[in-house]
Amino acid sequence: MNELEERWQSYWEERGIYRYDPARGRDETFVVDTPPPTVSGVLHIGHCYSFTQTDLVVRYHRMRGENIFYPMGWDDNGLATERRVQNMFNVRCDPSLPYEGEDLELERGADGQPRSLSRRKFIELCDAVVEEDERAFKSLFERLGLSCDWTQTYTTVGRRSRFVSQLSFLHLLEKGEAELRDAPTMWDIDFQSAIAQAEVEDRDKEGSFYNIRFGLESGGSVVIATTRPELIPACIALVAHPDDERYRSLIGTNAITPLFEAPVPIVADEGAEMEKGTGILMVCTFGDAADVEWWRELAVPVREIIGRDGRIKPVPWGEAQWVSNDPATAAEHHAKLSGLTINQAQREIVAALEMAGAIEGEPEKLRRPVKFYEKGERPLEFVVTRQWFVKILDKKQVLLEQGRKVAWHPLVMQKRYEDWVEGLNQDWCVSRQRYFGVPIPVWYGVGADGAIDYTNVIVPRKEDLPVDPSAETPTGFRPEQRGEPGGFVGDPDVFDTWGTSSLTPLIVSGWPDDEQRHRALYPNDLRPQAHDIIRTWAFYTITRAYLEDGSVPWKHAAISGFILDPDRKKMSKSKGNVVVPTETLDQFGSDAVRYWAASGRLGWDSAWDPKVLKDGRRLATKLLNAARLVYGYEGDAGEVTYPLDRALIGRLRATIARVTDRWDAWEHQNALGITETWFWSDLCDNYLELSKGRAYRSDPSAIATLRIAMDVVLRLFAPIVPFITEEIWQTTAAKADSIHVASWPTVGELPAGEDEGCFDAAVAVLTQVRRAKSQAKVSMRFPVRHLGVTGPESKLGLLKLVMDDVTETGNIADYELIADGAAETLVADTQLAEPEPA
RNA sequence: GGGGCGUUAGCUCAGUUGGUAGAGCACUACCUCGACAAGGUAGGGGUCAGUGGUUCGAGUCCACUACGCCCCACCA
Numbered sequence: 002m003n004e005l006e007e008r009w010q011s012y013w014e015e016r017g018i019y020r021y022d023p024a025r026g027r028d029e030t031f032v033v034d035t036p037p038p039t040v041s042g043v044l045h046i047g048h049c050y051s052f053t054q055t056d057l058v059v060r061y062h063r064m065r066g067e068n069i070f071y072p073m074g075w076d077d078n079g080l081a082t083e084r085r086v087q088n089m090f091n092v093r094c095d096p097s098l099p100y101e102g103e104d105l106e107l108e109r110g111a112d113g114q115p116r117s118l119s120r121r122k123f124i125e126l127c128d129a130v131v132e133e134d135e136r137a138f139k140s141l142f143e144r145l146g147l148s149c150d151w152t153q154t155y156t157t158v159g160r161r162s163r164f165v166s167q168l169s170f171l172h173l174l175e176k177g178e179a180e181l182r183d184a185p186t187m188w189d190i191d192f193q194s195a196i197a198q199a200e201v202e203d204r205d206k207e208g209s210f211y212n213i214r215f216g217l218e219s220g221g222s223v224v225i226a227t228t229r230p231e232l233i234p235a236c237i238a239l240v241a242h243p244d245d246e247r248y249r250s251l252i253g254t255n256a257i258t259p260l261f262e263a264p265v266p267i268v269a270d271e272g273a274e275m276e277k278g279t280g281i282l283m284v285c286t287f288g289d290a291a292d293v294e295w296w297r298e299l300a301v302p303v304r305e306i307i308g309r310d311g312r313i314k315p316v317p318w319g320e321a322q323w324v325s326n327d328p329a330t331a332a333e334h335h336a337k338l339s340g341l342t343i344n345q346a347q348r349e350i351v352a353a354l355e356m357a358g359a360i361e362g363e364p365e366k367l368r369r370p371v372k373f374y375e376k377g378e379r380p381l382e383f384v385v386t387r388q389w390f391v392k393i394l395d396k397k398q399v400l401l402e403q404g405r406k407v408a409w410h411p412l413v414m415q416k417r418y419e420d421w422v423e424g425l426n427q428d429w430c431v432s433r434q435r436y437f438g439v440p441i442p443v444w445y446g447v448g449a450d451g452a453i454d455y456t457n458v459i460v461p462r463k464e465d466l467p468v469d470p471s472a473e474t475p476t477g478f479r480p481e482q483r484g485e486p487g488g489f490v491g492d493p494d495v496f497d498t499w500g501t502s503s504l505t506p507l508i509v510s511g512w513p514d515d516e517q518r519h520r521a522l523y524p525n526d527l528r529p530q531a532h533d534i535i536r537t538w539a540f541y542t543i544t545r546a547y548l549e550d551g552s553v554p555w556k557h558a559a560i561s562g563f564i565l566d567p568d569r570k571k572m573s574k575s576k577g578n579v580v581v582p583t584e585t586l587d588q589f590g591s592d593a594v595r596y597w598a599a600s601g602r603l604g605w606d607s608a609w610d611p612k613v614l615k616d617g618r619r620l621a622t623k624l625l626n627a628a629r630l631v632y633g634y635e636g637d638a639g640e641v642t643y644p645l646d647r648a649l650i651g652r653l654r655a656t657i658a659r660v661t662d663r664w665d666a667w668e669h670q671n672a673l674g675i676t677e678t679w680f681w682s683d684l685c686d687n688y689l690e691l692s693k694g695r696a697y698r699s700d701p702s703a704i705a706t707l708r709i710a711m712d713v714v715l716r717l718f719a720p721i722v723p724f725i726t727e728e729i730w731q732t733t734a735a736k737a738d739s740i741h742v743a744s745w746p747t748v749g750e751l752p753a754g755e756d757e758g759c760f761d762a763a764v765a766v767l768t769q770v771r772r773a774k775s776q777a778k779v780s781m782r783f784p785v786r787h788l789g790v791t792g793p794e795s796k797l798g799l800l801k802l803v804m805d806d807v808t809e810t811g812n813i814a815d816y817e818l819i820a821d822g823a824a825e826t827l828v829a830d831t832q833l834a835e836p837e838p839a
Numbered sequence: 840g841g842g843g844c845g846u847u848a849g850c851u852c853a854g855u856u857g858g859u860a861g862a863g864c865a866c867u868a869c870c871u872c873g874a875c876a877a878g879g880u881a882g883g884g885g886u887c888a889g890u891g892g893u894u895c896g897a898g899u900c901c902a903c904u905a906c907g908c909c910c911c912a913c914c915a
Contacts, residue, residue: 280915417843606909607851626875629875670852678862685874685875774869776881
């Protein structure tokens with residue numbers, strides 16, 4: 002961090018420039034639901050991009066006089082932290098172990114077998130790592146000049162978040178919106194946790210399409226096509242389309258699975274596509290979501306063979322639902338599969354099927370999309386587990402309506418939200434089989450027989466929240482009753498990380514106890530976030546707000562884009578194309594990085610291009626130099642009377658109006674563009690040059706105009722380049738207070754003045770004089786002996802008003818204005834002084 | 840398969856309600872002049888993806904096509 006940045010950063014912090022003022026009313030307060038970054042330790046240039054875009058808006062609103070509530074949160078809750086701790090210390094969590102005590106010190110980078118730790122110790126490590134990461138993030142964000150109120154910082158695993166998360170869940174439970182279900186759920190076999198629809202992504206995977214012959218009870222056989230032959234023991238039915246002539250006669254009869262000799266019904270369903278495969282398919286428990294649907298419709302017992310670890314489970318063929326015409330053979334085949342991974346089992350069963358002659362022809366290779374947990378490495382499986390669900394499927398319509406009450410910027414992002422809501426096909430599974438997170442705050446009764454009674458959900462008293470049911474005892478029980486008949490057990494799971502972060506507006510608002518603060522902060526004004534988490538963070542936040550009290554959580558949602566590498570590929574650590582922000586900040590400075598972020602359109606992905614950073618640095622330098630000139634002139638400001646000065650004020654008026662309009666339209670990139678063009682072209686290239694003569698002579702009109710223009714342009718740039726504008730404002734311009742609490746420029750604060758055309762006339766002539774000098778390869782100060790300007794009477798009249806400035810700037814000795822009724826533009830004939838260069 | 844977005848100068852992109860194509864970078868030439876060489880001045884460079892339509896007039900509105908990207912669905 003350079004000296005200037007450091008100096009102003011600590012100045013802002015010491016003066017509390019960005020502090021929220023709880024005494025001011027809701028109507029003048031602008032509340033930001035800041036995205037809590039995942040504190041995974043990887044700082045990304047994309048963080049700089051999106052957080053700066055939010056800060057631009059915040060700074061604009063602050064200068065408009067609003068009371069800003071702009072907190073920072075750290076998303077330390079969840080898998081990313083667990084993974085980091087596991088890798089950093091080479092440890093694993095084993096919740097069955099007792100706490101090792103505070104004294105146990107662990108080394109980083111330990112080798113060998115991972116060491117198992119108690120849940121409490123593991124969480125202590127998570128806390129420590131997270132604290133370190135949060136310091137790194139805070140230092141980056143301060144350096145970027147984010148105008149957060151750091152006294153309002155929260156974490157998603159902190160006590161306050163756990164309280165809000167658990168309380169809100171208890172409300173859902175009371176309303177019947179949360180349910181415990183023992184049902185097939187998407188399951189990641191590596192993380193060994195349930196996964197929600199929003200965390201699933203498709204990836205193309207190579208596979209083989211096998212044609213497998215099933216026997217028929219009525220005699221003969223039928224061939225089905227499948228990519229998952231290992232699920233044959235889990236087959237519960239075959240399905241064909243009711244109109245399919247080939248199979249119509251088989252409907253209602255039983256098929257016999259190969260190897261396992263299990264009778265399965267052949268049923269008709271319009272969901273079966275005649276053209277696909279052989280037109281008849283097997284339903285297993287469970288190959289995919291369609292299997293789950295069919296299994297529900299058929300209402301037959303589950304034959305589940307895949308365990309939570311993704312290996313084939315042993316099952317009792319011949320007993321209960323494991324019906325087989327030849328249980329001994331089935332058990333024999335199953336024994337060979339037991340304990341194998343899915344891939345191993347597939348190879349094994351294909352070999353067995355080939356031996357049995359049940360495979361028709363060669364397997365066909367194909368690529369097809371397979372569902373993965375977005376952070377996972379192996380395909381998801383559907384496994385029957387007991388999970389907590391929040392009912393959302395029955396609320397699609399109202400959630401669409403709630404989404405329409407939010408103003409999305411850019412508007413197309415509303416469509417993204419609606420597409421997601423319309424496509425929902427599962428309720429929200431909120432329980433996760435993880436450790437570092439907010440515990441699900443319930444216990445279950447244990448029956449007299451020692452079995453857990455999941456219908457007997459024991460909830461904590463609200464005044465006891467937050468609770469950890471695996472360590473605390475519910476009211477009315479004694480600790481030694483844990484796990485005993487007639488006693489209780491704690492729910493071992495934690496909430497989906499979104500289950501907590503969907504409540505960020507309530508976490509910061511003091512809900513529900515601090516009613517005054519809550520009313521002052523909720524609903525929020527702005528939710529800034531990236532487009533990839535519309536289906537999670539935005540969706541779940543809208544959902545939770547609706548379920549809690551029917552509210553809409555924010556007025557506006559500003560959706561930022563991603564930073565892609567120069568080849569337009571997503572940056573990722575594994576590809577090694579991540580740009581480290583601290584290096585960029587060192588090289589170009591904070592203002593340049595912010596300039597770059599401001600030049601990107603809201604919602605649009607942008608390729609990483611360091612050239613724009615150079616532009617930003619150039620702007621900062623130019624501002625400083627222009628300010629030195631303007632504030633360096635001696636003399637007092639007077640009335641703005643000179644025509645060129647009045648014209649500049651007129652042009653500034655128009656600029657303020659246009660720039661303000663663009664900020665209000667959430668188009669910071671256009672606000673920047675208009676400001677920049679005006680500053681660079683009107684002010685620096687033309688006015689600063691044209692006004693020099695008068696300004697050096699301390700002409701009161703010129704001095705006034707220059708200072709007014711500079712005061713305005715600095716404030717117009719202040720949200721984008723806060724460091725250099727503050728430096729100039731307080732040092733060069735010697736203003737008393739921070740520019741960031743100065744008022745946003747308005748047309749009304751300017752003196753009278755309008756641009757009737759003399760500015761353009763002066764620039765038109767000056768440009769032609771410059772061109773003549775450039776073509777003659779002489780310096781811009783080279784004297785002009787005589788200038789003849791031909792043009793229409795009206796334009797000559799305007800030009801005449803400012804001709805003193807033009808002759809002085811162009812170093813023109815003598816001039817003549819020649820009226821030509823036929824002409825439309827001003828044409829200058831520049832005669833350079835002797836000796837003319839060769 | 841459904842939906843969304845994009846295609847403008849070598850590169851990155853502006854082009855608000857339809858009215859003579861813009862900026863920065865890069866390139867060329869010149870200029871150290873009393874803010875600025877992390878600079879200044881001037882200049883070259885585009886049949887606005889294609890086709891058709893509406894209009895006096897289309898980069899801008901409409902339809903279709905091509906290519907690229909994104910989301911969702913399918914996923915036997």
